[in-house]
Amino acid sequence: MTEWQKVQEFDREIVRYEERRESGFGGLSMQCIFATIFSFVLMWIPFKEIFRELGAYWAAFHGILLFLGVYWRMRWLMGLPGARGLVSWKEYLKYVPVDWREYRRHRYQVLFRYTGKMFFCFAVSQMVFQVLSCVFAGTAVCFLGIAYAAGMCFGCVLLPGMVCIWKYC
Amino acid sequence: MIAFEHVTTKGKGFHLQDISFCLEDGFIMALAGENGAGKTTLLKHILEPDISYQGRILIDNIDIKKNRNACLNRIALVSDVHTMPGVYTVYDVCRLYQYFYDNWSQEILEKSFRQFGVPGNEQMKNLSRGGFFRMQLALGMAHKADVFLMDEVTGGMDPVFRRELWRFMRELAADGATILLVTHILDEISLKCDYRGILKTGQLVEWEEVFGE
Helix, strand or coil: CCHHHHHHHHHHHHHHHHHHHCHHHHHHHHHHHHHHHHHHHHHCCCCCHHHHHHHHHHHHHHHHHHHHHHHHHHHHHHEEEECCEEEEHHHHCCCCCCCHHHHHHHHHHHHHHCHHHHHHHHHHHHHHHHHHHHHCCCCCCHHHHHHHHHHHHHHHHHHHHHHHHHHHC | CEEEEEEEECCCCCCCECEEEEECCCCEEEEEECCCCCHHHHHHHHHCCCCCEEEEEEECCEECCCCHHHHHCCEEEECCCCCCCCCCEHHHHHHHHHHHCCCCCHHHHHHHHHHHCCCCCCEHHHCCHHHHHHHHHHHHHHCCCCEEEEECCCCCCCHHHHHHHHHHHHHHHHCCCEEEEECCCHHHHHHHCCEEEEEECCEEEEEEECCCC
C-alpha cells in the first residue's frame, strides 16, 4: 500500500466513523431541508399573515442550525475533539508512519474537488432566492419580515452549500 | 537496535548535547535523570519530525531523518501523553491506525488484548492509565514493533502491574526487541535493566552495563 493509499484508507475510516457518531447532525441537515420546503409552503398560503410569520420563524431557526452545522464541519476539517480540546490532524498523526502533510493534502484535495459543485449549488440557490425575493417583495413586515428574509437567505443560500460541505468535505 | 550518534539539538530552547550510545537488539536500557534533564526530549528527537538536530539517530541501522516512516514502522511508543480521540473506542483507534503499518496483524492485536486484558469497546477517555499503557503495548505488538520506547510507564503504577510489565518486557527482549525505558525508579534500573544512562542538562553523563548488580 502506498503512502497515499494509506492516507485515503485512514480518511475513509474516520469519515465513516464520524458520520456514524454525528448522525444527529446528518439528521439535522435533512430536517433543515424539509423545514425550508415546509416554510415555503407556508409562505404561499394567501391572506393568512400568521402562516407567513410562522414560516419566517421556522426558516430563521433552521438557518441558525445550518450555520452551526457549517461551523461544526469546518472545525472537523481542522481536527477532532481530543483529550485537550480540538486536536489537529498533525497531532493525531505525529507518531504513526505517515507524513501528516500527506493527510492534509488529501483533505484539501477532497475539499477542492467538490468546489465546482458547491459553486453551482450556491449560484442556483442564489438565483432562486432572488426570484423568490421578488415574488414576496412587499410582504415583509417589521421584524418578522427581516427574520423571514434572513431565514430565506440561510435556507436558500447556505443550505445547499452546507449539504455539499457535509457530504463531500 | 537503536543508536544515537553525536546527537545535538539545533536552534534555541532546550538542547541535547552530543548524545551517543548504541543499544543492541534484545536489551533493556533505562534512562534516568532529574526532572528536566532531557529524558522525554530524547524520545521526542526520535519521534517528532519538527525537531532539528545534528548527528544521526538509527533504528535498525536506518537513519530516521532519511526514512522516517520505515523507522516508525518499527517503533512502539508507550507513554501517557497521547492525542487519540477521547470518544473513540479502543477498537476504533486500532482500526484508524492500522492502515499506516506495513506489518499489522489483527490476530496478534486480539491476542494481545486478551493477554493484557484491554477492554476493546471502552472509550479512550474512560481508560485508566494502566489500561492505556496496555493498549499501547498491544498496538506495538500488533504492528510487530521491535523498538519499544516507554516513557515513565512504571511510575505510579501498582506492584502487580509493574511485575507483569517487567515480565512482559523481559519476554519482548528475549524475542529480540529493544526497549528504551525512561524511569525514575532506581531499583528497576539497578536490578532489571541491562544498561543504564544518566542524563544531566541534556548530556549523557553516564552510560554503562548493569549486568549482575
